[in-house]
Amino acid sequence: MNEKLPDSPDWTRREFLAGTSAALVVAAAAAGTLEAQTPGAAPAIAVDPAVPHSTIRLTVNGVARDVEVEDRWTLAELLRDRLGLTGTKIGCDRGECGACTVLVDDQPVYSCSNLAVWMDGRRVTTVEGLSNGGPLTPLQQAFVAHDAAQCGFCTSGQLMSATALLKRNPRPSAADVKAALAGNLCRCGNYNRYVDSVVAAGGGVRSSVGGDQ
Amino acid sequence: MKTFTNSNARDPQQAVKLARDAHAAGKAASFVAGGSDLLALVKERIIQPDVLINLRGLQNASEVTSSGGAVTIGAGISLDALSRHETIRTQFPALAEAAGSVATPQIRNVGTLGGNVAQRPWCWYYRNGFPCYKNGGNQCFSFAGENQFHAIFGGGPSYIVHPSDTAPALMALDATFRIVGPFGERTVSAKDFFVLPRQNAAQENVLGADDVLVSIQLPAAMAGARGRYHKVLDREAWTHAVVSAAVVLKMDGDVCRSARVVLGGVAPIPWRLPEVEQLLAGQRITDDLAVRAGAASIAGARALSKNAYKLPLTKGVVRRAILEARG
Ligand code: FES
Ligand code: FES
Numbered sequence: 001m002n003e004k005l006p007d008s009p010d011w012t013r014r015e016f017l018a019g020t021s022a023a024l025v026v027a028a029a030a031a032g033t034l035e036a037q038t039p040g041a042a043p044a045i046a047v048d049p050a051v052p053h054s055t056i057r058l059t060v061n062g063v064a065r066d067v068e069v070e071d072r073w074t075l076a077e078l079l080r081d082r083l084g085l086t087g088t089k090i091g092c093d094r095g096e097c098g099a100c101t102v103l104v105d106d107q108p109v110y111s112c113s114n115l116a117v118w119m120d121g122r123r124v125t126t127v128e129g130l131s132n133g134g135p136l137t138p139l140q141q142a143f144v145a146h147d148a149a150q151c152g153f154c155t156s157g158q159l160m161s162a163t164a165l166l167k168r169n170p171r172p173s174a175a176d177v178k179a180a181l182a183g184n185l186c187r188c189g190n191y192n193r194y195v196d197s198v199v200a201a202g203g204g205v206r207s208s209v210g211g212d213q
Numbered sequence: 214m215k216t217f218t219n220s221n222a223r224d225p226q227q228a229v230k231l232a233r234d235a236h237a238a239g240k241a242a243s244f245v246a247g248g249s250d251l252l253a254l255v256k257e258r259i260i261q262p263d264v265l266i267n268l269r270g271l272q273n274a275s276e277v278t279s280s281g282g283a284v285t286i287g288a289g290i291s292l293d294a295l296s297r298h299e300t301i302r303t304q305f306p307a308l309a310e311a312a313g314s315v316a317t318p319q320i321r322n323v324g325t326l327g328g329n330v331a332q333r334p335w336c337w338y339y340r341n342g343f344p345c346y347k348n349g350g351n352q353c354f355s356f357a358g359e360n361q362f363h364a365i366f367g368g369g370p371s372y373i374v375h376p377s378d379t380a381p382a383l384m385a386l387d388a389t390f391r392i393v394g395p396f397g398e399r400t401v402s403a404k405d406f407f408v409l410p411r412q413n414a415a416q417e418n419v420l421g422a423d424d425v426l427v428s429i430q431l432p433a434a435m436a437g438a439r440g441r442y443h444k445v446l447d448r449e450a451w452t453h454a455v456v457s458a459a460v461v462l463k464m465d466g467d468v469c470r471s472a473r474v475v476l477g478g479v480a481p482i483p484w485r486l487p488e489v490e491q492l493l494a495g496q497r498i499t500d501d502l503a504v505r506a507g508a509a510s511i512a513g514a515r516a517l518s519k520n521a522y523k524l525p526l527t528k529g530v531v532r533r534a535i536l537e538a539r540g
Contacts, residue, residue, distance in 0.1 A: 052218040071219040071265075074252070094256065095249050095320060096451075107293075107322040113249050114323060117219045118269055161318065182450035183317025 045081040056120035060085070061129030069116040075109075076100045078116035079126055087127035087156045091185075098184035101157035102126050108164045108183070127156035130163060139163060142201035143194075150188035157184045162198045171202040214256055221267045225393035225425045228266050232423045233395055235264040244268055244425060246289055247324040249316075250332040259333075259342060268327075268425065275325075277301065282433030285391075288327025288426045292379070293318070295326055305431055307440030307459045307538075311382035314444045317451050327426045330380050330390075331418060334373035334481075335453055336363070346371040346414035360517040362455065365524065366480035371410035372517065374453075374478050375417060380407070381459040381483040382442050385473040386435045394424040407482035417481065438463045443534035444477070445526060454478035456526045458534035462498065469493045474510070474531060479523060486510055489531065498539040507532030 047053045052071040057064065060083060069078055076093075079085040079102070088111055091099035095113040102111045103125040130137050136144070139162055149155040158181060165172055165180035172180070177198040186194065222228035228244065235242035240263035245251045254260045268274065274289025277298055284300060295301060296313030315321055315329060333339070334347060336355060344350030353371045355363045363372040384403040391400050407418050420426060444457040457477035463470045472493035476484040489506045496502055507528040514524055 051216045054219065070216070072214045072216050074214075094253050098317070098319065101319055104322075108319050109323050110249070110319045113252050113320075115219060115248065115252070115265075118248070118267065164318075180318060183319040 054117050056117060058119045059123045061125060061132060071117050073116040074112050075114045075116050075119055076111035079111060085126050085128050089153055089156060098157045099154050101160040101184060103160055103164055106164060108161045127159055139166060139201040142197040146193045146197040148190060148193045148197045150190045154184060154186045158194050166202060171204055174199055215261055217262050217265050219265050219267055221270045224272060225427050228268060228425050229393055229395055229423050231266045240264055242266060246328045249320050249324050282436045284431045286326060286429050288428055289325050292321040292324045292329060304436040305386055307385055307442045307461055308382040310442040311378040311459060314442060315378050326379060329377050331420060331426060332376055335376045336373045361519045363517055363520055364480050365514040365516050365520060366484045367409050369411060371414045371481060373481050375482050376453045378444060378454060378477060381457060381475040381477040383429060384483040384485060385459040385461045385475040386431050389430045390426060391428045392424050393427050394421060410481050439538045439540060441534050441538035443530055443537060445530055456523055456530045458530045460534040460538040462538050467497055469496055469498050479527060488512060498535060503532045503535045506535055
């Protein structure tokens, strides 16, 4: 496989979609972004007025929003079912897989295990917010170059944890990456490629683990 | 998920009042801080609250304040912040290490010290809704069942193990717990905070239904002591201790003046080992002494049908934790 990062730092989403196994995830993510951030798009799910509900103000991918939420909604449910941001995945819904990882005030958290109503005043970043319709981030490009995604279901969560790591530690070692991704399971077992991608995105050399599996 | 009302509390007194009012109205109420454990319990219908009293907005809930070497830690501090806090890392390293060993980054970013101490057991019978002591029943299914991860000390009639990583470190540091309840404030020592099943099989600590754990104090006498939290897991990350040890050594040169050795993962409460502590006191911590301390650590332990492996494991964890604390 091609171990190099793409030469051009400004791959477009279209080139990315054409060229990678991560297409499924990112296609869903992209569609979600456009829909959700297009005025007039109908929310998939509305608040049941008979159920305890609240109005919160939060920022999602840089856009301030006032939203009505049922008190029992998780942040993952708000993002996916109400805002259409389906790049965030729900695997276990129990804080046991990491597929739902998003950033709240720049820190990775499980969106399945935080209530939406607790997000009042907070800043949420989802996978759709990483490139926000522009060129992929260097981390996303490294994921492409290293074939990090197999089925892709865990990929958005891995991206969010790794994004938070690189912000805190721009040149992480393989050990740093493993510690930072410890809360993200990959049922395809593609851990070595994920670690390699993040190390490479930080400008480091590939880790000693695993090679090509 | 079951429906419930989220009520944001501003201060502990208001939180207590919200809980009392809910209970007086015949509603089920739960306090929630990080929510990682609590929402899992709600989703599994182990608990079915009508009201969640949200402690995330309590003022000053995550402050760490020092006075004369003693430190008071707000129970709402995140485990991640606690593990990185300069004073805690340098003066009370066993607690910083314990906090940093919990679960995953995502859980440490929201999980709080108070929530980690007060989380419910992770016994698979309890979490799967079996009518055990912890679920309002009157038996412990692990005793004659799948007890690989259950207690070797202090069990009966329930054989759960206390799941917290920070709790053994807090006990080793002689921590005290400040609680606000319906009748005002009280402070409880670690020795009295955790309760054995033979005292009360339904719960793991003295917190009542309307009590809020507000802060935890570490005494000046423990500041600067050497410390280590050594945790063994059945995989490399994201789970509770199979066996762990918090060791705190107060040293005079290379002689140990006094020691605290507290185990996690082996008993329904953090399990202190006074005999091992006495063995270390007044001695040079040699490799040989650590081996003897390890051997002494399982005096009085009783394995269940499937967890005898915890006996040699405990010996090794105690030996290693002592040597690592010595440095
Ligand atoms: S869906 Fe949230 S951790 Fe698995
Ligand atoms: S790529 Fe399939 S779960 Fe990770």
